Amino acid sequence: MDRLRCFGPSNTLFVLSAFLIPLFFSIASAANFNLTTIPFNQGYLPLFGDGNLVRSPDGKGVRLLLDRFTGSGFISSNLYQHGFFSANIKLPSDYTAGICVAFYTSNGDVFEKSHDELDFEFLGNTEGKPWRFQTNLYGNGSTSRGREERYHLWFDPTKQFHRYSILWTAKNIIFYIDEVPIREVVRNEAMGGDYPSKPMSLYATIWDASNWATSGGRYKVNYKYAPFVAEFKDLVLEGCPTDPIQQVPAGAGVCVEKDAYLDTRDYAVVTLERRLAMRKFRQRFMYYSYCYDTLRYPLPPPECVIIPSERRRFKNTGRLKFGGSHRHRRSRISATLSAFDSNM
Numbered sequence: 001m002d003r004l005r006c007f008g009p010s011n012t013l014f015v016l017s018a019f020l021i022p023l024f025f026s027i028a029s030a031a032n033f034n035l036t037t038i039p040f041n042q043g044y045l046p047l048f049g050d051g052n053l054v055r056s057p058d059g060k061g062v063r064l065l066l067d068r069f070t071g072s073g074f075i076s077s078n079l080y081q082h083g084f085f086s087a088n089i090k091l092p093s094d095y096t097a098g099i100c101v102a103f104y105t106s107n108g109d110v111f112e113k114s115h116d117e118l119d120f121e122f123l124g125n126t127e128g129k130p131w132r133f134q135t136n137l138y139g140n141g142s143t144s145r146g147r148e149e150r151y152h153l154w155f156d157p158t159k160q161f162h163r164y165s166i167l168w169t170a171k172n173i174i175f176y177i178d179e180v181p182i183r184e185v186v187r188n189e190a191m192g193g194d195y196p197s198k199p200m201s202l203y204a205t206i207w208d209a210s211n212w213a214t215s216g217g218r219y220k221v222n223y224k225y226a227p228f229v230a231e232f233k234d235l236v237l238e239g240c241p242t243d244p245i246q247q248v249p250a251g252a253g254v255c256v257e258k259d260a261y262l263d264t265r266d267y268a269v270v271t272l273e274r275r276l277a278m279r280k281f282r283q284r285f286m287y288y289s290y291c292y293d294t295l296r297y298p299l300p301p302p303e304c305v306i307i308p309s310e311r312r313r314f315k316n317t318g319r320l321k322f323g324g325s326h327r328h329r330r331s332r333i334s335a336t337l338s339a340f341d342s343n344m
Helices: 009-030 190-196 252-264 273-284 308-311
Strands: 044-048 053-055 061-066 071-076 079-090 097-105 116-124 134-140 149-151 162-166 171-176 180-186 200-210 226-242 284-290
Touching: 044 200, 053 071, 053 308, 061 071, 061 200, 079 200, 079 252, 097 162, 097 226, 116 162, 116 252, 134 180, 162 226, 180 273, 200 226, 226 252, 273 284, 273 308
Parallel strands: none
Antiparallel strands: 044 071, 053 061, 061 226, 071 200, 079 162, 079 226, 097 116, 097 200, 116 134, 134 149, 149 284, 162 171, 171 180
8 A cells, every 4th residue: 555656557546546536535534533542551562572662752652663583563451342443553665575564453362263353454565566455354263254355545654644443333343544434344143253242452563474465475575674664653442441251341331331432433423425435445446355256255245235336346356365364473374365466
């Protein structure tokens, strides 16, 4: 997601990306969310690679480094039963092939065989080519039924900070970039346990994903360019801290109040203007959606909303392999999407 190079296969798309689309999105997100940020030490702890986690002088952010010895990451001090998780992020520049920067929620450390997860995964590239990213969700260990979507960005994420946010409620999940919703998943009964429902922590990591992140593993991390630095600041945690082991969390009434509070927030409402911005984003920058992968899912998963124009775009989607782990210690099926990435 990146540079002043092309974001798609044609010069026309480049022109739209560079001029018209940013203007449209800036208008759509003009009313910024009224967010309360917290210092790093108030809500987060180092996860791994402590020596590669550098706190900012004002205590409001961190730099995560990847070098030939280790990556790094942090985790929220608490698990949350629903919430709004957000940060301003700036990605590494220049040659970043093989790198994965992840901002996600998970409970895999507590529920190893039935974990829930919501992901932003930013995938590096060779020099001169843009970063890509994907969103995904798992519920109750449903890793064999991944729900990946992949996209380009309409800006260079290495030049300045942009806000990336995940809203998770009992009713829906919304992924935001700045104040533009890029994906919404609405819960329905047919999803069953595939909808994330157990308390989750917030994670942020940078790590070596050479085996899958760039063109299906064709391009590896080149440590000649190390250290690679991802910056996080203006951190937001809004939700109900809870104990994942308790069947009825202590202060359950408080969680009901917190859920009600989330529902009243500006980010909980996808207005007509925001929905139009989301549609524009998905039309121009989404290049894979599991909902249209008919070889993988002959019948779309129940939460999919099939849009005829999108169906026509993705009618030739092939059978692809997916997965990838944020955590350097954990592995699952490798996510390649190489058939797409090699040509994007």
